[in-house]
Amino acid sequence: MAQLVASRRPGRGIPSAPELAALSVAGLLLFFAAWYGVAASGWVPSRFLPGPQVIAEMIDRLAQQPYAGYTIQVHTLASLKRFALGFGLAAALGVPLGLLMGWYRWLDDLVTPLFEAVRFVAPIAWVPFAALWFGTGIGGPILIIFSGAFPPCVINAYRGARQVDKVLVEAAQTLGAGGLRAIGEVLVPAALPSIVAGLRVSAGLGWQSLIGAELIVVSSGVGYLMVQGQTSLQTPIVMSAMVAIGVIGFVIDVALRALERAVRRSWGDQG
Amino acid sequence: MFRNVKRAFRRSDQEVLALDDVSFEVGEKEFVAIVGPSGCGKTTLLRMAAGLDFPSAGSVLVGAHEVAGPGPDRAVVFQQFALFPWKTVEENIGFGLRCRGTPSDARAAIVARYVELMGLQGYERAYPQQLSGGMQQRVAIARSYALDPDVLLMDEPFGALDAQTRVVMQEELIKLCRVNPRTALFITHSVEEAVYLADRVVVMTRSPGRIREILDIASVRRREAWEKLEHVEEVMDLESFVHLRTRIWRMLREQQEGAAVPGVPAQPA
Numbered sequence: 001m002a003q004l005v006a007s008r009r010p011g012r013g014i015p016s017a018p019e020l021a022a023l024s025v026a027g028l029l030l031f032f033a034a035w036y037g038v039a040a041s042g043w044v045p046s047r048f049l050p051g052p053q054v055i056a057e058m059i060d061r062l063a064q065q066p067y068a069g070y071t072i073q074v075h076t077l078a079s080l081k082r083f084a085l086g087f088g089l090a091a092a093l094g095v096p097l098g099l100l101m102g103w104y105r106w107l108d109d110l111v112t113p114l115f116e117a118v119r120f121v122a123p124i125a126w127v128p129f130a131a132l133w134f135g136t137g138i139g140g141p142i143l144i145i146f147s148g149a150f151p152p153c154v155i156n157a158y159r160g161a162r163q164v165d166k167v168l169v170e171a172a173q174t175l176g177a178g179g180l181r182a183i184g185e186v187l188v189p190a191a192l193p194s195i196v197a198g199l200r201v202s203a204g205l206g207w208q209s210l211i212g213a214e215l216i217v218v219s220s221g222v223g224y225l226m227v228q229g230q231t232s233l234q235t236p237i238v239m240s241a242m243v244a245i246g247v248i249g250f251v252i253d254v255a256l257r258a259l260e261r262a263v264r265r266s267w268g269d270q271g
Numbered sequence: 272m273f274r275n276v277k278r279a280f281r282r283s284d285q286e287v288l289a290l291d292d293v294s295f296e297v298g299e300k301e302f303v304a305i306v307g308p309s310g311c312g313k314t315t316l317l318r319m320a321a322g323l324d325f326p327s328a329g330s331v332l333v334g335a336h337e338v339a340g341p342g343p344d345r346a347v348v349f350q351q352f353a354l355f356p357w358k359t360v361e362e363n364i365g366f367g368l369r370c371r372g373t374p375s376d377a378r379a380a381i382v383a384r385y386v387e388l389m390g391l392q393g394y395e396r397a398y399p400q401q402l403s404g405g406m407q408q409r410v411a412i413a414r415s416y417a418l419d420p421d422v423l424l425m426d427e428p429f430g431a432l433d434a435q436t437r438v439v440m441q442e443e444l445i446k447l448c449r450v451n452p453r454t455a456l457f458i459t460h461s462v463e464e465a466v467y468l469a470d471r472v473v474v475m476t477r478s479p480g481r482i483r484e485i486l487d488i489a490s491v492r493r494r495e496a497w498e499k500l501e502h503v504e505e506v507m508d509l510e511s512f513v514h515l516r517t518r519i520w521r522m523l524r525e526q527q528e529g530a531a532v533p534g535v536p537a538q539p540a
Contacts, residue, residue: 170323171353175367175418176343185366189357267357267398 050236055243058236067237068228070220076244079210079221082138083252086145087206094153094202095195101154102161103187115154123148123209131217141213141221148209149202156198160191189267196263200256207249222248289315290326291479297422297454301489304457304469306519312480313458317426320456321347333422343367346415350427352407354399360410361386361395367418385413388447405436412444416451423455430460438503441467449498462519467506472515474522483522488515 015023032052038044039051046054062072070078101108126147130140164187172186188195214223222241229237290312297303305313318324319331322341331338333345341347346367354363361382368378386395389409399407408428415423429437441464448455448468459465465472470489475482492498495511506512 165351165353167349167351167353168355170321170341171347171349171355172366173341174321174323174343174345174347175414176370177366178370181370186355189355192357 047233047235050239054236055239059240059243062225062237062240068220068225072222072225072240072244075220075222075225075241076248078218079214079223080248082141082214082218082221083145083207083210085138086142086210087149087203089142090146090149090202090206091153091199094150095157095198098154098157098159098198099161099183099187099191099195102158102164102191103183108158115151119151119155121147123205124212127213127216130213134217136218140217141210144213144217145206145210149206152198152202152205153195156194156201157191160194160198161187163194164190192263193260193267196256196260200253200260203252203256204249207245207252211245288479291481292329293475293480293482294329295473295482295485297456300452300454302448302453302455302457302468302470303473304459304465304471305473305475306459306462306465306523307475307480307483308477308523309460310480311475311477313475314426315480317347317424317456317458320422321345321424323347343371343418344420345422345424346418346420348408348411348415348423348425348428350430352399352404352411352431354407354410354414356399359396359398360391360402363399363410364414364417367414371418381417385417388416388450389413389443403436404432405440408432408440409443412447416447416453421454423453425455425457427458427460429464437464441503442501444468462516462523463503463507466512466515466519467503472519474519486515486519491515 035049036051036053039046039049039054050058059072064071066074068075097111101111123144126144127140130143134140134143168186168190169182172182177185210221211223211226214221215227218224222244226238226241226245229235229241293312293316295303305316307313315324319326320333320338322338322345325331325338338345355366358366364385365378365382368381373381382395386392389412391406391409391413394402394406399410402410408431412428429440432440445468457465457468466488470487470492472486472488473482474484474486491511495509497506497509497512500506500509507516
């Protein structure tokens, strides 16, 4: 594989890693340049589209002076804490449920119809119940993140479990592995790539749902910051919150992608 | 001691008779090969011995006990190798020992012994997909042997290998069985492979799967001193080998012609 890539590198077609990184940077620069250009040209009132330099200043200010009760770091941490709890709960319940549904046929038949119906209810639809059941406590946002993050955890773990090569399970049984060991040492590792792919999707949806939840049911967090900025017509604050949401989502995804790569390596995949 | 009585077996969905009144025994430390066309139920027989499948009538006995499920006393070598891709060669070979609860130092010693016996030195920490097919099957055989099983069940273990690797593996298996004789049931498509490896060859027919004949190879092998020859092709050149091979081929051909009746349902092997 290494020689193959090396022999291709001088030719056209497949760009090298530094070239790709340069492209990514160029894309970002182009975006900010266009943004700056449009904002500075005066075509659009600055209240509707503040330039990037305004946002940068605003973020700096929000980091030092509390707005809507807290600094932007504290808002971000509050959001992250809710995210970690909701996403963690979704993964901790969803992955085992999906695996067991793939392993035991009866559980599959028992749970699937209900699950297939409930998963189409958008996370935001739970907001009234989140408010009703939990008030402004931490339970509300967690319920909403959970409703976004749970289905992909279940579905991917289930698919992973169903796709496990049956002969591996049989091999483990003939080698003397009991049920628990077969699940722990064959089913879980065999399904792991699919599980991790599910966690990535789930984290993305969970993070999005959280922001939706914070627009409504809480009094801290990035989503709350955004809605406060909106009610006082402070577009730079709204955009600062959007930047924070994007950056954090990106970081979460990078972390899970690293996890994905680590899993592939532990499978002996060198690529 | 492996006593094996097998009988009628029905496929549940369509009530196709896959195996009809099959009875034979594999003696202690005897190597029995089953040959037959695809769909004669030979793999089903092996799976029943392994406890991965069950007869619809009759019984499968290992020793004095009816087979109730899979167990490490009957090791299986699968055609697709069935190695755990997330485990290294060492971890694969040691898996069964770990299930058994063998302490780690004893386990390491056993693993090292089979790594050496199967010529896998230097690959202990490699993952299966980094190895060639032949090497992977060596790992699978080592994994089975490491448990010191009473019975070795091999389902076309060399079927996925290229012709040259296959020959090398056949010679290795013969050597391994000489050093370390086991009661063995070996499924194959290849008549040559069966005659070369086995003490007895069970020839099967299809639709329904029945035993056509059981040939005694061991007595011929002893009489003609096949063991003195090191290589497969030398043995295959002997008149006694050619004679046996031709006999089996004739049996298989005659059933093929006889079975060319339309409407006979095809079944998976």
